[in-house]
Amino acid sequence: MLYLIGLGLGDATDITVKGLQAVRSCSRVYLEAYTSILTVGKEALEEYYGKQLILADRDMVEQGADEILKDADVTDVAFLVVGDPFGATTHSDLVLRAVNAGIPYKVIHNASIMNAVGCCGLQLYNFGETVSVVFWTETWKPESFYDKICKNRAAGLHTLCLLGENRKKIYEPPRFMTVSQAADQLIQIIQRRREEGEELGVTEDTVCVGLARLGADDQTIRSGTLRQLASCDLGGPLHSLVVTARLHPLEVDMLRVNSEPDALKHLRMIDSSTYTS
Amino acid sequence: MLYLIGLGLGDATDITVKGLQAVRSCSRVYLEAYTSILTVGKEALEEYYGKQLILADRDMVEQGADEILKDADVTDVAFLVVGDPFGATTHSDLVLRAVNAGIPYKVIHNASIMNAVGCCGLQLYNFGETVSVVFWTETWKPESFYDKICKNRAAGLHTLCLLGENRKKIYEPPRFMTVSQAADQLIQIIQRRREEGEELGVTEDTVCVGLARLGADDQTIRSGTLRQLASCDLGGPLHSLVVTARLHPLEVDMLRVNSEPDALKHLRMIDSSTYTS
Numbered sequence: 001m002l003y004l005i006g007l008g009l010g011d012a013t014d015i016t017v018k019g020l021q022a023v024r025s026c027s028r029v030y031l032e033a034y035t036s037i038l039t040v041g042k043e044a045l046e047e048y049y050g051k052q053l054i055l056a057d058r059d060m061v062e063q064g065a066d067e068i069l070k071d072a073d074v075t076d077v078a079f080l081v082v083g084d085p086f087g088a089t090t091h092s093d094l095v096l097r098a099v100n101a102g103i104p105y106k107v108i109h110n111a112s113i114m115n116a117v118g119c120c121g122l123q124l125y126n127f128g129e130t131v132s133v134v135f136w137t138e139t140w141k142p143e144s145f146y147d148k149i150c151k152n153r154a155a156g157l158h159t160l161c162l163l164g165e166n167r168k169k170i171y172e173p174p175r176f177m178t179v180s181q182a183a184d185q186l187i188q189i190i191q192r193r194r195e196e197g198e199e200l201g202v203t204e205d206t207v208c209v210g211l212a213r214l215g216a217d218d219q220t221i222r223s224g225t226l227r228q229l230a231s232c233d234l235g236g237p238l239h240s241l242v243v244t245a246r247l248h249p250l251e252v253d254m255l256r257v258n259s260e261p262d263a264l265k266h267l268r269m270i271d272s273s274t275y276t277s
Numbered sequence: 278m279l280y281l282i283g284l285g286l287g288d289a290t291d292i293t294v295k296g297l298q299a300v301r302s303c304s305r306v307y308l309e310a311y312t313s314i315l316t317v318g319k320e321a322l323e324e325y326y327g328k329q330l331i332l333a334d335r336d337m338v339e340q341g342a343d344e345i346l347k348d349a350d351v352t353d354v355a356f357l358v359v360g361d362p363f364g365a366t367t368h369s370d371l372v373l374r375a376v377n378a379g380i381p382y383k384v385i386h387n388a389s390i391m392n393a394v395g396c397c398g399l400q401l402y403n404f405g406e407t408v409s410v411v412f413w414t415e416t417w418k419p420e421s422f423y424d425k426i427c428k429n430r431a432a433g434l435h436t437l438c439l440l441g442e443n444r445k446k447i448y449e450p451p452r453f454m455t456v457s458q459a460a461d462q463l464i465q466i467i468q469r470r471r472e473e474g475e476e477l478g479v480t481e482d483t484v485c486v487g488l489a490r491l492g493a494d495d496q497t498i499r500s501g502t503l504r505q506l507a508s509c510d511l512g513g514p515l516h517s518l519v520v521t522a523r524l525h526p527l528e529v530d531m532l533r534v535n536s537e538p539d540a541l542k543h544l545r546m547i548d549s550s551t552y553t554s
Binding site for chain 1: 291361372373376400492
C-alpha cells in the first residue's frame, strides 16, 4: 500500500491520528521536501514519529518514483506531504504510477493553505481562482496573476495568492517570498499600468490580508491596504497573501480582529463602498 | 481559551494529534451538529476521546453562544466541527463573541471538502467559486448555481458543488442530497433552458465527478457525464459533485482511475476537444 499522508501546517502534532498510525506501520517513509515547509525540521518529525524519514526532493519524486514505489505491493510505504497531499501541489503522477503498477493507494487528508486560509475570516466560498506569485528576475516579470486577481475581484471573489519559492537547481537553498515582497511586486504592476492609463481593478488601497506560518503557535495574520502590507514584516516563512473583493460585514469584523490600528482606520473608511448585505 | 477544532472528514481518528490533546484537556466539549456529519456517531467520538460531548445545534450556536463561552476565560472549552472550523461553514460569529468577551481563541485546522476534493485528481488551483445546490420545493426552484457553474466553466475553472442539507425545523431529521439528485436538478435546468433556446454552458454530456464519504474507508469517487451521474448510486452521505471545465491530460488520467467502464469510454470521446497542454 502507498499512503499519501498530509502533515497539516504547523508542527509534528498536526498530523492526524490516522496518519500517525499509518506512518508508524510503514517500512519506508518519504518526506516530500520541495513545495512547502513545516515550522519544525526533519529531525523533530523523526523523533516524534519514531521513524527515519527519507527526504524526497523534486528529482526523486519526478524521476525516482520507482524507488519510492519499490515493493509497495507487498509492504507499506508512506509519502508525507506538508499540508494536504492534493493541496496546492498534487501528486497525481506518483498516484498514477502506483495504479499502473497495481499498487493500492490511500490518501490521508489534512489541512492545507487552500482551506486553512478561511481562519482570517474571509469565507471560502467567496474565493475565486487561486494564483501563484513568482519571484521576478531582471528579464522575466510575468503579470498574469494580477489580471486573474482583477477578474476574481470584478466577480466579487477574493484571491488567495500562493507566494513563490524559487529554486532553480536542486542544491540551491529555497527562497520563500514574503508578503511584503509580493505586495511590492503587485504595486509595481499597478504603477506601470496606471502610467499606461489602464483602468485598475486592484490599487494600493485595496484591502489585503497577509498570513504567515498558518497553524503554527506563532502564526500571524495582518489585514491592511496593499500599501500597508508592502512595508510589514510578518517574520519567517511560509507567507500567503489574500486580495479581498466585496466584503460581507461579518468578514470586515473578522478582518478587524487581526488588523493593526492603522489598518483598522482604513478599513472603516472603505466600509460604505464595499459592504453588501 | 476557546478551541475551534476540525475533526476532518472520516472517522474518530481523523482528528489531529494536536486537536485530540486539546479535546482531552478541555472542561467542556461541544460538537457542532448541523452542517456536516462524520461516518461515526457522537457515541463513537465520545468513547475515542474519553470525553462527553455536548451537541450544539444551530439554535445553540446562534442564540446560546453565551452558554458555550461561559467561563472560557478561566477554563478551556472546545468546539468541534466536522471538516475544518473555517471550511464550508465559518464560525466567525462565535469567534467574534469570544474576542469581544476577551476570551482568547485558537483554531486547530483539519481537512475539509474544500481541499480534500483534490483527491479526485482535479487540481485545486483550477477551481473557481464554490456553489451550493439546495433541495427544490414545488414553488422554489433557484437556478443561480447553474449560472455560476457556467461562468466558472467559461473561465476554464472546475466547480465544487456542496450538496444541500435541508432541515427547516431543528427537530426534523437532516436530509442529505445525493449526487444523482443534484445531477437530476441540473439536468432539469438544462432542459428548461434548452427549450427556451439558450446557449448552454453545461449539458448532460459535461464530465462531472461524484464524491461520497470522502476520507472514510468506503469513500467512493465516480467520474462520468452528468447524465451518467444522474443514475448512479454512491451510497450514504455526504455527497459532493464537481462539474469539470477544461481538463489537463494528467487530470483526465486521474479521472480514469475512478471511472466506471462506460464513463471511461465517454471521457475518451471528449478528450480531443477538452485537452489543453
